[in-house]
Amino acid sequence: MSSNIVIALAGNPNAGKTTLFNRLTGARQHVGNYPGITVDRKEGLVNYRNIDLTIVDLPGTYSLTAYSVEELVARDFLVNERPEVVINIVDASNLERNLYLTTQFLELGVPLVIALNMIDVAKDRGISVKAEQLESLLGVPVVPIIARSGQGTDELLQRSYEIASSPQTWEPLVISYGDDLDATIMHLVNDIERDQFLTATYPSRFTALKYLENDEQIVAKGRDEHPEIAEDMENDVQQVSEHMVKTLDVYPEAIIADHRYGFLKAILRDGVVTHAFDTDRLYTSDRIDKVTTNRLMGPAIMLLVLFGLYHITFSWSELPVSWMEQLFAMMADTVDRFMAEGPLKSLIISGVIDGVGGVLGFVPLIMLMFFGIAILEDSGYLARVAYMMDRIFRTFGLHGSSVMPFIVSGGIAGGCAVPGVMATRTLRSPKERMATLLTVPFMNCGAKIPVLALLIGAFFTEQKALFMFLFTMLAWVVALFAAKFLRLTFLRGEPTPFVMELPPYRFPTMRGLLIHTWERTWQYIKKAGSVILGISVLLWAMMTYPGLPEEQLASLAEERNHLLQSYPVSVQQELSTNIIVSESARTLQKRVANLDKYQAELELKNSLAGRIGLSFEPVSQLAGFDWRTNISLIGGFAAKEVIVSTLGIAYSMGETDVEEATSLGQRLKKSPNWNRVVAVSVLVFIMFYAPCFVTVICIARESSWRWAAFSMGFNTLFAFGLATLVYQVGMYMGLG
Numbered sequence: 001m002s003s004n005i006v007i008a009l010a011g012n013p014n015a016g017k018t019t020l021f022n023r024l025t026g027a028r029q030h031v032g033n034y035p036g037i038t039v040d041r042k043e044g045l046v047n048y049r050n051i052d053l054t055i056v057d058l059p060g061t062y063s064l065t066a067y068s069v070e071e072l073v074a075r076d077f078l079v080n081e082r083p084e085v086v087i088n089i090v091d092a093s094n095l096e097r098n099l100y101l102t103t104q105f106l107e108l109g110v111p112l113v114i115a116l117n118m119i120d121v122a123k124d125r126g127i128s129v130k131a132e133q134l135e136s137l138l139g140v141p142v143v144p145i146i147a148r149s150g151q152g153t154d155e156l157l158q159r160s161y162e163i164a165s166s167p168q169t170w171e172p173l174v175i176s177y178g179d180d181l182d183a184t185i186m187h188l189v190n191d192i193e194r195d196q197f198l199t200a201t202y203p204s205r206f207t208a209l210k211y212l213e214n215d216e217q218i219v220a221k222g223r224d225e226h227p228e229i230a231e232d233m234e235n236d237v238q239q240v241s242e243h244m245v246k247t248l249d250v251y252p253e254a255i256i257a258d259h260r261y262g263f264l265k266a267i268l269r270d271g272v273v274t275h276a277f278d279t280d281r282l283y284t285s286d287r288i289d290k291v292t293t294n295r296l297m298g299p300a301i302m303l304l305v306l307f308g309l310y311h312i313t314f315s316w317s318e319l320p321v322s323w324m325e326q327l328f329a330m331m332a333d334t335v336d337r338f339m340a341e342g343p344l345k346s347l348i349i350s351g352v353i354d355g356v357g358g359v360l361g362f363v364p365l366i367m368l369m370f371f372g373i374a375i376l377e378d379s380g381y382l383a384r385v386a387y388m389m390d391r392i393f394r395t396f397g398l399h400g401s402s403v404m405p406f407i408v409s410g411g412i413a414g415g416c417a418v419p420g421v422m423a424t425r426t427l428r429s430p431k432e433r434m435a436t437l438l439t440v441p442f443m444n445c446g447a448k449i450p451v452l453a454l455l456i457g458a459f460f461t462e463q464k465a466l467f468m469f470l471f472t473m474l475a476w477v478v479a480l481f482a483a484k485f486l487r488l489t490f491l492r493g494e495p496t497p498f499v500m501e502l503p504p505y506r507f508p509t510m511r512g513l514l515i516h517t518w519e520r521t522w523q524y525i526k527k528a529g530s531v532i533l534g535i536s537v538l539l540w541a542m543m544t545y546p547g548l549p550e551e552q553l554a555s556l557a558e559e560r561n562h563l564l565q566s567y568p569v570s571v572q573q574e575l576s577t578n579i580i581v582s583e584s585a586r587t588l589q590k591r592v593a594n595l596d597k598y599q600a601e602l603e604l605k606n607s608l609a610g611r612i613g614l615s616f617e618p619v620s621q622l623a624g625f626d627w628r629t630n631i632s633l634i635g636g637f638a639a640k641e642v643i644v645s646t647l648g649i650a651y652s653m654g655e656t657d658v659e660e661a662t663s664l665g666q667r668l669k670k671s672p673n674w675n676r677v678v679a680v681s682v683l684v685f686i687m688f689y690a691p692c693f694v695t696v697i698c699i700a701r702e703s704s705w706r707w708a709a710f711s712m713g714f715n716t717l718f719a720f721g722l723a724t725l726v727y728q729v730g731m732y733m734g735l736g
């Protein structure tokens with residue numbers, strides 16, 4: 001499948017790599033504003049003149065020094081896999097900063113093509129860049145493009161192909177770093193070449209620079225592979241460092257950065273970049289930010305935006321959600337009418353239609369919510385939220401880079417903890433990372449939304465948006481305090497610094513919004529139709545078998561016969577033909593239905609799941625959960641959506657009666673075991689108990705099984721404690 005020509009896409013976060021990647025390969029991946037989500041390597045194919053070229057989207061980085069995982073991944077890819085050409089995508093509206101990484105590609109010597117991206121944004125800001133001039137000064141092709149519209153990408157491919165198909169030699173650029181450093185670099189290069197240290201992988205000057213920049217990976221390699229020389233080299237670096245600190249009060253790293261910027265300044269003067277108007281002028285973005293990130297107004301606006309989002313989602317989706325409910329009720333009704341009684345019918349009605357239907361019923365709501373979130377995200381507002389949260393986060397022992405994992409996990413609603421957990425890879429401090437990783441599952445991910453929507457819709461019909469808002473706030477408060485707790489106990493340590501850049505606001509395109517909304521909604525639907533369906537059927541089986549023993553069934557049948565016989569034949573006939581006219585026939589019908597319900601309840605109680613649910617009841621009652629709810633909470637560990645489908649099954653068994661075909665919400669409301677306090681207590685438990693199965697695996701992979709086990713145990717105990725508190729206090733205050 002993959003071709004032998006490999007093109008790597010590299011650049012700073014937000015330079016447009018993913019946009020270009022999608023444009024070239026046609027693959028539809030998510031395009032977001034947050035740095036570092038694409039730590040994993042993404043590959044695609046692009047056809048150029050009937051040749052398949054492999055394109056790899058590297059993680060966004062600011063340098064090629066191993067300060068972070070991204071940088072390490074990107075660098076290792078370049079030197080180990082030696083792509084035929086690297087497309088370095090730079091943001092034309094922020095050229096100097098972006099070219100800093102470029103200097104390092106040049107120093108490494110990789111075959112390079114520069115994609116000068118976002119020339120539309122630059123133009124709007126009155127910035128123009130002379131590509132040909134830049135090309136001749138840097139000595140590599142420079143192609144202006146607009147990744148978003150695809151303008152210039154043909155030429156980009158053509159020039160990349162030319163480089164890729166010509167003979168390959170890596171020609172490292174040499175930049176002078178001033179007398180002191182240049183002398184040390186010479187010494188280091190001597191040692192490196194004599195011992196052939198990494199020379200097959202890196203140019204020797206590059207390795208020397210990394211020594212001076214204190215690159216952990218390379219220093220460790222040196223100690224490993226060439227202990228004697230490594231000591232010499234470290235001594236050299238030590239000496240020059242001390243000297244610089246004494247004379248200039250800086251470390252070599254800073255001098256190196258200064259010289260790289262100096263090199264760029266030299267290139268960028270002489271009219272390569274021109275500004276049509278005064279750069280001090282506040283750009284529209286900055287002016288908007290004056291208000292939206294203001295210390296007082298900012299948070300107020302943020303809360304208003306959230307509240308507005310929930311209000312719109314709940315009120316606009318009310319009607320379509322009720323249509324979906326009716327649709328599934330009609331399906332159940334039809335099956336009920338035309339299928340013979342038996343386990344298959346029960347499987348289809350209770351297991352499939354009520355189970356999966358309960359989850360699918362919320363599709364309109366989910367879609368609206370995702371659409372709103374896509375607007376916030378694509379416009380750049382979400383980055384402002386992160387920016388404002390940063391201050392708060394630091395108070396709780398988290399890091400500015402923790403904000404995005406929280407939002408990705410469902411901080412606003414409807415994310416997923418799995419990418420959230422992976423997004424913590426951008427955190428450099430292991431303790432801050434662990435604290436983030438363990439608390440992101442507290443957010444209201446997409447799977448918790450149907451549960452929230454169901455219970456809020458049923459028990460707080462009047463103030464749905466308000467309660468959604470309150471539960472979101474609760475998630476944040478709990479997550480932050482849990483993080484603080486962890487940082488004061490198991491994960492004690494110093495905070496690390498963080499600088500955050502605000503990307504400019506952008507007008508979202510309708511196409512982008514629709515794609516983002518659809519991608520996420522489709523994932524939800526797909527999950528309902530596959531995983532959730534499977535678990536629903538499994539739980540249905542656990543809730544149906546082994547059924548009642550023979551004798552008990554016989555005695556129930558006898559009781560039923562007795563009941564029927566005690567009425568006149570005419571009444572019995574009314575019942576069997578289902579044309580009921582007399583009062584006594586109506587009474588009989590009710591009594592038979594009650595008997596059916598009683599039997600169904602006995603069957604459920606005797607089932608495998610029922611017995612498990614019952615065995616937990618003595619404890620779970622402290623928090624107000626009955627045994628049916630217990631079944632669904634256990635099922636919810638597999639996937640949180642399953643809670644809705646399992647409640648659907650547990651509260652529908654034995655109630656497939658047509659006239660009673662009501663929604664699950666109404667059934668819960670009618671149940672004597674449920675009230676508002678129970679609803680809140682159950683929600684609190686669901687929000688904070690063990691993360692779902694997939695998240696736990698993910699946590700284990702990202703840290704260790706011990707931490708994964710910790711998160712299951714700790715969260716469940718904590719959630720149960722909180723739910724008990726809510727229930728006991730709520731009932732004591734008579735709110736139920």
Ligand code: GDP
Pocket residue numbers: 011012013014015016017018019020031032033034035060117118119120121145146147148149378506
């Ligand atoms: P990455 O972090 O390098 O992968 O950057 P993305 O591809 O996620 O792009 C960041 C943002 O810039 C997204 O909102 C893109 O829609 C936007 N973007 C990318 N290229 C262009 C462009 O050429 N013009 C404009 N106006 N926006 C762009």
Ligand code: MG
Pocket residue numbers: 017018019032038060
């Ligand atoms: Mg990206």
